[in-house]
Amino acid sequence: MKQLETAIRKSANRRSFLKNSLAASAATVGVGLLSNGLSALGADHDREITEGDAAILRFLAAAEILETDLWQQYTELAGQDAPNSGYKTGLIQLDGDMPQYISDNTDDEMSHELFINAYLKSKGAKTVDLERFRTLEGSEVTEIPGIDGKKRLTNLMELSVDTSWWTRYRSDNQNPDFGDTFPNAVPTLAMGKFTAIPRNNTELEFGSTNVPVHTHVQAIANTAGFHFAFIEQGGTSLYASVAQRVSSVEVLRIVLSIGGTEIMHFQTWHDKAGNAIPLTDGALVFPDLTADIPQPETLQSNLIMPEPTIFLSKKFPVCSIIRPTATKGVAMGAVKALTADGLFIGQTPDFFEFLRDLAEEADEARREI
Numbered sequence: 038m039k040q041l042e043t044a045i046r047k048s049a050n051r052r053s054f055l056k057n058s059l060a061a062s063a064a065t066v067g068v069g070l071l072s073n074g075l076s077a078l079g080a081d082h083d084r085e086i087t088e089g090d091a092a093i094l095r096f097l098a099a100a101e102i103l104e105t106d107l108w109q110q111y112t113e114l115a116g117q118d119a120p121n122s123g124y125k126t127g128l129i130q131l132d133g134d135m136p137q138y139i140s141d142n143t144d145d146e147m148s149h150e151l152f153i154n155a156y157l158k159s160k161g162a163k164t165v166d167l168e169r170f171r172t173l174e175g176s177e178v179t180e181i182p183g184i185d186g187k188k189r190l191t192n193l194m195e196l197s198v199d200t201s202w203w204t205r206y207r208s209d210n211q212n213p214d215f216g217d218t219f220p221n222a223v224p225t226l227a228m229g230k231f232t233a234i235p236r237n238n239t240e241l242e243f244g245s246t247n248v249p250v251h252t253h254v255q256a257i258a259n260t261a262g263f264h265f266a267f268i269e270q271g272g273t274s275l276y277a278s279v280a281q282r283v284s285s286v287e288v289l290r291i292v293l294s295i296g297g298t299e300i301m302h303f304q305t306w307h308d309k310a311g312n313a314i315p316l317t318d319g320a321l322v323f324p325d326l327t328a329d330i331p332q333p334e335t336l337q338s339n340l341i342m343p344e345p346t347i348f349l350s351k352k353f354p355v356c357s358i359i360r361p362t363a364t365k366g367v368a369m370g371a372v373k374a375l376t377a378d379g380l381f382i383g384q385t386p387d388f389f390e391f392l393r394d395l396a397e398e399a400d401e402a403r404r405e406i
């Protein structure tokens with residue numbers, strides 16, 4: 038009987054606890070809905086952030102500034118507002134919505150950059166500015182005004198695009214966090230230096246009536262298609278990896294919420310890259326990834342959902358996950374991957390030093406409770 042009474046009391050307490058916490062959360066939502074100032078951010082916003090959190094956010098801000106710069110170049114040449122051209126048509130061959138997606142991805146990166154810097158500032162922390170490194174020449178296309186002569190932070194004209202993310206996400210028994218490496222889906226694209234944007238008017242032009250896009254121009258569009266996914270799979274892993282070392286719940290919220298959109302971007306581009314038109318343009322060969330047979334599962338274009346694979350330990354069942362997510366040295370790893378991509382060809386030693394310092398500080402950050 039006593040046991041029963043205790044059980045009833047416990048359940049009553051549990052109910053009132055639930056009632057109180059529901060009321061509390063309703064109140065929090067109410068505050069969020071009613072106010073539009075900083076009070077909507079909740080109590081956690083008033084706290085200082087650790088040096089480690091600031092360092093992680095600064096590295097992410099730099100990455101976002103660089104992303105914005107490269108996405109802006111794609112938008113100017115093939116975004117929603119760009120005039121029709123052979124290059125834009127080449128991208129539309131991958132999907133009719135490509136120009137819209139390109140413009141939107143650009144807007145997203147810009148919002149990430151501005152948000153993270155504004156948040157750092159609100160915490161009295163140093164922000165990131167890369168404008169002094171805006172020294173690179175970009176495309177010399179003159180048929181679209183405002184492109185030729187504009188200085189850039191990133192170089193999209195000498196890329197060696199790693200396409201191993203394609204096979205990595207299709208593997209059911211390997212994971213880069215276990216030291217595994219993966220073959221490229223488009224091996225030639227990783228071996229040379231290729232442009233992902235038209236460098237001049239010729240590379241922008243339409244083809245003939247019978248062939249709307251020249252093979253070379255289509256090759257440039259295909260390169261861009263794979264580069265989009267390469268960039269965004271990097272963001273996908275970067276955010277998931279640094280999240281494990283942030284201290285403040287609010288900074289964790291920022292990292293998870295922005296990181297989630299990197300995942301959405303990657304998934305979209307992953308799907309579109311599979312539609313790249315099969316072709317040979319000099320040393321560059323795009324295989325037909327949509328071919329039914331003979332196509333191993335590691336190449337099959339419609340397998341865009343992350344294949345369950347080994348995670349944490351082989352003693353666990355396989356799991357569908359982002360990969361890699363190991364956190365050690367991840368910021369420096371991102372710098373190395375972007376450098377190997379060719380994105381910084383032509384940048385100054387000062388640029389590399391600045392970026393490496395930001396990465397080192399972010400990698401030193403440890404979770405403090």
Ligand SMILES: [Fe+2]
Nearest residue numbers: 101104146149
């Ligand atoms: Fe971003």
Ligand SMILES: [Fe+2]
Nearest residue numbers: 104269272299
């Ligand atoms: Fe991104």
